[in-house]
Amino acid sequence: xxxxxxxxxxxxxxxxxxxxxxxxxxxxxxxxxxxxxxxxxxxxxxxxxxxxxxxxxxxxxxxxxxxxxxxxxxxxxxxxxxxxxxxxxxxxxxxxxxxxxxxxxxxxxxxxxxxxxxxxxxxxxxxxxxxxxxxxxxxxxxxxxxxxxxxxxxxxxxxxxxxxxxxxxxxxxxxxxxxxxxxxxxxxxxxxxxxxxxxxxxxxxxxxxxxxxxxxxxxxxx
Amino acid sequence: xxxxxxxxxxxxxxxxxxxxxxxxxxxxxxxxxxxxxxxxxxxxxxxxxxxxxxxxxxxxxxxxxxxxxxxxxxxxxxxxxxxxxxxxxxxxxxxxxxxxxxxxxxxxxxxxxxxxxxxxxxxxxxxxxxxxxxxxxxxxxxxxxxxxxxxxxxxxxxxxxxxxxxxxxxxxxxxxxxxxxxxxxxxxxxxxxxxxxxxxxxxxxxxxxxxxxxxxxxxxxxxxxxxxxxxxxxxxxxxxxxxxxxxxxxxxxxxxxxxxxxxxxxxxxxxxxxxxxxxxxxxxxxxxxxxxxxxxxxxxxxxxxxxxxxxxxxxxxxxxxxxxxxxxxxxxxxxxxxxxxxxxxxxxxxxxxxxxxxxxxxxxxxxxxxxxxxxxxxxxxxxxxxxxxxxxxxxxxxxxxxxxxxxxxxxxxxx
Amino acid sequence: xxxxxxxxxxxxxxxxxxxxxxxxxxxxxxxxxxxxxxxxxxxxxxxxxxxxxxxxxxxxxxxxxxxxxxxxxxxxxxxxxxxxxxxxxxxxxxxxxxxxxxxxxxxxxxxxxxxxxxxxxxxxxxxxxxxxxxxxxxxxxxxxxxxxxxxxxxxxxxxxxxxxxxxxxxxxxxxxxxxxxxxxxxxxxxxxxxxxxxxxxxxxxxxxxxxxxxxxxxxxxxxxxxxxxxxxxxxxxxxxxxxxxxxxxxxxxxxxxxxxxxxxxxxxxxxxxxxxxxxxxxxxxxxxxxxxxx
Numbered sequence: 043x044x045x046x047x048x049x050x051x052x053x054x055x056x057x058x059x060x061x062x063x064x065x066x067x068x069x070x071x072x073x074x075x076x077x078x079x080x081x082x083x084x085x086x087x088x089x090x091x092x093x094x095x096x097x098x099x100x101x102x103x104x105x106x107x108x109x110x111x112x113x114x115x116x117x118x119x120x121x122x123x124x125x126x127x128x129x130x131x132x133x134x135x136x137x138x139x140x141x142x143x144x145x146x147x148x149x150x151x152x153x154x155x156x157x158x159x160x161x162x163x164x165x166x167x168x169x170x171x172x173x174x175x176x177x178x179x180x181x182x183x184x185x186x187x188x189x190x191x192x193x194x195x196x197x198x199x200x201x202x203x204x205x206x207x208x209x210x211x212x213x214x215x216x217x218x219x220x221x222x223x224x225x226x227x228x229x230x231x232x233x234x235x236x237x238x239x240x241x242x243x244x245x246x247x248x249x250x251x252x253x254x255x256x257x258x259x260x261x262x263x264x
Numbered sequence: 265x266x267x268x269x270x271x272x273x274x275x276x277x278x279x280x281x282x283x284x285x286x287x288x289x290x291x292x293x294x295x296x297x298x299x300x301x302x303x304x305x306x307x308x309x310x311x312x313x314x315x316x317x318x319x320x321x322x323x324x325x326x327x328x329x330x331x332x333x334x335x336x337x338x339x340x341x342x343x344x345x346x347x348x349x350x351x352x353x354x355x356x357x358x359x360x361x362x363x364x365x366x367x368x369x370x371x372x373x374x375x376x377x378x379x380x381x382x383x384x385x386x387x388x389x390x391x392x393x394x395x396x397x398x399x400x401x402x403x404x405x406x407x408x409x410x411x412x413x414x415x416x417x418x419x420x421x422x423x424x425x426x427x428x429x430x431x432x433x434x435x436x437x438x439x440x441x442x443x444x445x446x447x448x449x450x451x452x453x454x455x456x457x458x459x460x461x462x463x464x465x466x467x468x469x470x471x472x473x474x475x476x477x478x479x480x481x482x483x484x485x486x487x488x489x490x491x492x493x494x495x496x497x498x499x500x501x502x503x504x505x506x507x508x509x510x511x512x513x514x515x516x517x518x519x520x521x522x523x524x525x526x527x528x529x530x531x532x533x534x535x536x537x538x539x540x541x542x543x544x545x546x547x548x549x550x551x552x553x554x555x556x557x558x559x560x561x562x563x564x565x566x567x568x569x570x571x572x573x574x575x576x577x578x579x580x581x582x583x584x585x586x587x588x589x590x591x592x593x594x595x596x597x598x599x600x601x602x603x604x605x606x607x608x609x610x611x612x613x614x615x616x617x618x619x620x621x622x623x624x625x626x627x628x629x630x631x632x633x634x635x636x637x638x639x640x641x642x643x644x645x646x647x648x649x650x651x652x653x654x655x656x657x658x659x660x661x662x663x664x665x666x667x668x669x670x671x672x673x674x675x676x677x678x679x
Numbered sequence: 680x681x682x683x684x685x686x687x688x689x690x691x692x693x694x695x696x697x698x699x700x701x702x703x704x705x706x707x708x709x710x711x712x713x714x715x716x717x718x719x720x721x722x723x724x725x726x727x728x729x730x731x732x733x734x735x736x737x738x739x740x741x742x743x744x745x746x747x748x749x750x751x752x753x754x755x756x757x758x759x760x761x762x763x764x765x766x767x768x769x770x771x772x773x774x775x776x777x778x779x780x781x782x783x784x785x786x787x788x789x790x791x792x793x794x795x796x797x798x799x800x801x802x803x804x805x806x807x808x809x810x811x812x813x814x815x816x817x818x819x820x821x822x823x824x825x826x827x828x829x830x831x832x833x834x835x836x837x838x839x840x841x842x843x844x845x846x847x848x849x850x851x852x853x854x855x856x857x858x859x860x861x862x863x864x865x866x867x868x869x870x871x872x873x874x875x876x877x878x879x880x881x882x883x884x885x886x887x888x889x890x891x892x893x894x895x896x897x898x899x900x901x902x903x904x905x906x907x908x909x910x911x912x913x914x915x916x917x918x919x920x921x922x923x924x925x926x927x928x929x930x931x932x933x934x935x936x937x938x939x940x941x942x943x944x945x946x947x948x949x950x951x952x953x954x955x956x957x958x959x960x961x962x963x964x965x966x967x968x969x970x971x972x973x
Contacts, residue, residue: 046781053770086416087387087402094383094404095449126765130731135782136755140265174414176384176406201273213665217273220280227600229608232381236609237600244279247272254269258669261733 047142051119051149058118059153062111066161069103074168076100081172093177097230101165101181108161108192109222112154116199119150124203133260143256147200151249154196158189180232187234190245191225197248198222204255270666271647277662278655279598279610285657286590286597293586297556298578303543304550304563305335306354311550311561311574312336322574338364338545355547364546369499371507373540378493378509380606385414387449389456391472391479398451405429407442407461432478433471439463446494446506453498460494460506460518468494468508470523483523489513492535501544509535529562529570537604556580582616591615593623595656624656631660640668682707682829682861683728687737690723696885697723700737703880703890707828710855710862712872712893714966715882721865722762725833728863729759741829755783758827762834764818768807772800772817776824783825791820812843819847823854830855832864836871844868848875873897873962881969888921888969893962900965902958903941905930908951919944922968928953933968 077100081089092098123129132146133139162182169178198218205211225241227234234241300315311322312335319332333340337350341364344350353359385404393399403413403422410430413422433440443466447459458472458479468491470481490511497506504517508525515533516525530553533540539554548571549564557580563572581587590597599611631652635645642649648668652659683705690697697720705711715721726732727739730746739746744753767775772795780786794816800809806817815835822830832851836844852875855862866872879896881889889896907914910928919941923932930952934941938957945952960968 043781046778049774049781050767050770050778053774086419087400087404090385090404090416091387091400091449094385122767122769126761126763128761128765128767130729130761131759131765131767133731134729134754134757134759136751137782138751170419172419174385174404174406174419180381180384210665210667214273217277217280217662217665220284221276224280224283224600227608229601230381230606233606234608235381236607240610244276248276250265251269251273253266254273254666257266257269260731261669 043137044145047137047145048149051146054122055115055118055150055153058111058114059157062114062157063160065107065111066157067164069107070161070164070168073101073103073165074171077172086172090173090177093173093180093231099181099184099231101185104161104165104185105188105226108158108189109195111157112192112195113199115150115154115157116196116203119146120200120203127206127259129204129256129259133256139256139260140253143253144250147249147252150200151193151196154193158192162189183232183235183238186238187225187241190238190241191222194218194225194245194248195222197245197251200252201255204252204259206255206259210258270668273666274648274651274659274662277665278651278658281658281661282594282596282598282655283600286594286599289590289593290586293589295584295586297581299554300559300576302541302550302552302559302561302574303336303339304548304561304572306545306547307335307337310572311563313576338368357546366500367544367546369497369501369542369544371495371497371540371542373493373495373507373509373535375536375538375604376606377495378535379604382445383449386445386447386459388413388458388473389451390474390476391456391458392474398453398456400451407433407440407445409440411440429471429478432480433469436469436480436482437467438469438480438482439465439467444491444494446496448496448498454500455498457496457498457505460496460508462491462494466491468518470505470518481523483518483525485525487513489516499544503544509540511535515540526568528568529564530560532560588619591617592619593657595620595624595654595658620656624653627656627660628653631663634664644668680707681705681740683739683741683863685724685727685737685739688724688727688734688739689736690720690727690732690734692723698882698885698887701887702737703887705861705863705878707861708859709877710852710864710875711878711880712876713863713865713880713882714869714872715865715867716970717867719882719884721867721882722833725762725831725865728831729757755825756828758822758825758830760818760822760830760832760835763837764811764815764835766806766814766818766821768814769805771803771805772798773802775806775817775821779821779825785826786824787826788824791824794820794823811838812840815839815843815847819850826858827860829861829863832862834865834867836866836868845871848872851875869963869966879962881966883970897960897962897965899935900933900960900969901935901938902931902933902960902964902968903938904954904956904958905932905945905952906954908953912950914950915948916944922971933965 093100123132132142135142162185166178166182169181198214198221202211202214202218205214298315300313303312303314305312308321312327312332313320313322319327327335333343334349337344337354341350341361345361350359385406387401388405389398389401402417403415403425405411405413411426411433413425413429414420415422441464443462443464445459445461456472458470461469461471463469466488468483468485470483472479489508490513491508492511493509495507502520504519504526506518508516508518515528515530517528519526528551530540530551533553537555541552541554543550547566551562551564553560558575558577560575561573562570565571582591594615596612596614599613600608602609602611628649631649632642635642645668648663652663681704685704686702688701689699713721713724723732727734728741728746730749733747741749742753742756744750767778770778776788776791780788798813798816800813806814809817835847839847848871851862854860864876873893876893879889879891879893880887907928907930914923914925914930916923916932919936920932920934923930936944942955
């Protein structure tokens with residue numbers, strides 16, 4: 043049964059997953075080709091200097107990529123369910139309604155996480171060629187909020203899409219926009235360090251809010 | 265689980281509302297806060313307060329622009345010399361441009377410096393290269409389990425140099441890893457004095473590189489100082505190397521070459537919330553310690569003796585009309601950024617007083633009316649009522665954005 | 680034994696009453712047709728039956744379980760055809776069969792593939808690119824493969840060509856009767872419906888107009904056409920007719936009364952007529968007679 047559930051979710055999002063990985067890879071190739079080029083032109087010491095003391099982030103191209111990927115996965119997964127209220131079919135399956143929603147959602151979240159882990163892993167590996175651990179750590183610390191934003195976007199967009207009433211979709215979208223903006227608060231390298239844990243916890247508990255829309259749908263909010 | 269998911273959403277919406285609404289409020293209503301500049305005049309032997317476009321003495325007597333320039337001759341000596349009104353000598357000292365500019369310096373500390381992400385890699389310059397210009401080194405150092413130099417081009421540790429410096433530090437009793445590392449990591453300075461570094465035990469060291477060899481000095485501190493921030497300065501008078509800020513034992517400067525710690529007479533200075541300013545000229549130093557609604561100015565002679573003090577206090581944010589209005593509308597606000605920090609955090613700021621209770625009560629009444637109009641029983645909406653009573657406007661918005669549809673609805677009244 | 684029992688359903692949309700104290704049962708093995716014009720509450724009833732809507736008051740039981748909290752085991756016994764033959768149209772016919780088969784231990788794919796073999800679709804063709812008729816066959820095939828005890832078909836005839844509709848009805852009737860299935864079907868297109876259903880429930884705004892076996896309904900609900908002697912004659916048939924239309928001297932009315940009762944009533948009211956004729960009705964005629972044309 044779980045296999046069937048995951049099979050359907052995979053059919054919906056597989057294209058987006060491959061595109062996301064492709065985009066991530068392209069972005070990383072772009073980053074490291076540029077780093078290599080710039081280091082040849084301005085000398086490695088100066089390049090490090092611009093990161094350490096000028097706040098230059100060589101990875102800023104990645105800033106909105108996790109957000110876009112989170113948005114795309116959520117849409118790919120939940121938009122087909124909302125067309126013609128197709129989610130009714132899902133809720134009619136001989137399994138617990140919340141249970142199947144949780145499984146669908148967990149699958150999407152895990153796939154998203156996997157994409158992010160691949161991107162961050164390759165980023166770390168690539169950075170290790172050019173930079174010491176200090177710079178890599180500071181870079182990851184700076185990028186982490188962006189990737190958390192991707193997860194939060196996924197959770198909130200799922201909530202918005204499954205909500206049956208348009209007016210509430212709008213209200214949820216307003217709240218979601220306000221929340222996701224937090225992750226993009228303009229800040230210097232590493233400035234998010236104290237808030238990473240609370241933000242991670244909030245994002246984690248937001249993973250279950252899709253149940254709220256699912257419940258509203260099942261109780262006939264139309 | 266589903267009810268729980270709703271409260272998560274409500275809490276998130278309250279958080280977002282408590283960030284967005286106050287931002288909107290301040291954008292519309294905030295007045296520019298007072299932030300005077302204070303100087304000490306050797307001519308009048310008194311402070312000069314620059315407040316907006318007004319220049320005055322502590323008694324409130326206003327100065328014209330000409331008067332203002334005349335009583336601060338070191339600040340405006342170029343203008344005065346051009347006008348031909350610069351005195352030939354002051355206090356028996358001949359006035360010459362090089363000595364005036366050599367003695368002049370300005371330094372400003374804000375609490376942001378203390379609470380900011382810091383680099384963990386630093387360039388170690390060659391202090392005595394024999395060349396006029398400093399050159400950027402090809403490696404950067406870090407001090408963790410040992411002192412390591414990493415060559416940028418290869419991204420590899422220079423073992424030889426690392427061992428050399430680690431040994432030199434160890435010889436002076438440095439306990440790894442380093443705490444604060446302070447230096448001027450740029451070639452645009454008059455000369456290089458390396459770094460002032462605290463070790464894990466809190467001891468202060470001066471580390472630089474002379475002809476490729478480590479130069480390490482352990483700086484004796486008069487007592488156990490809880491050093492929280494060090495800033496190396498490149499002042500032309502070469503009077504001192506750096507400022508040392510302690511948690512609550514005051515501010516020091518480390519005197520050039522002799523490594524004496526000179527305490528600056530600023531009592532009650534809290535580096536986490538107060539601003540510190542120091543302007544120096546040929547005869548005096550003027551220190552201003554400033555809080556959000558007060559300042560204390562201290563004038564020193566060249567031997568660091570206090571010659572004058574002056575303080576002022578004014579309306580704090582929440583005593584001003586805009587702040588009062590805010591405190592009557594919102595019970596608190598959340599900010600992601602703060603004036604006293606470069607870090608992003610959830611800065612929770614409760615509004616002083618209880619004037620916001622009225623708006624909270626109104627929000628509560630609106631919530632009750634909405635619940636009754638929808639035919640929901642009040643009893644099953646008690647959590648919403650409590651949330652609105654406590655968080656006011658934010659709670660009202662949040663509970664309406666994510667309505668409580670779990671309560672059984674009463675049938676509408678039939679016509 | 681009832682497959683479906685609905686008791687005292689009352690529901691509002693906002694302040695608009697959909698229906699009040701609606702009760703009905705569906706016996707096991709029977710095919711019940713819930714007929715009504717658009718907007719009379721057919722979909723509301725279906726949504727309550729499937730647990731997608733909580734009624735204001737009252738409850739529906741399917742195999743003894745409240746539809747708001749159906750257990751997976753009971754849901755396994757229910758086949759559900761959504762209005763418009765909605766399916767996961769991002770899948771092709773192989774993917775969707777693979778998907779559903781995982782949920783039903785007694786999955787029998789033979790009838791599904793039998794239906795699919797008649798469709799002129801390619802194996803990789805997504806359902807979204809199929810015609811409405813083809814999609815209805817996919818949806819039907821999936822339900823047949825699921826082999827449920829109770830089939831709930833919401834407005835299955837919508838968008839179907841007459842051929843497909845006839846095919847669907849005949850197939851469904853034969854299948855239901857052979858396998859002793861219970862069927863609950865709604866429709867606003869009445870044509871061909873008498874070929875399918877055992878019992879009829881006709882719904883109008885806020886109320887049920889008829890609820891009985893379709894044979895009984897067809898035998899007792901009649902249409903009479905009379906020609907009046909004088910076109911100026913006032914005709915008051917409130918005592919017997921449920922619906923009356925008068926054009927000059929022609930009067931057309933619908934009633935549950937017999938020919939004799941009607942004639943007696945006309946005489947007692949002093950209504951003179953030249954011709955009297957009972958008209959043979961199809962279910963569709965009867966439906967229109969009962970619910971009026973507008």
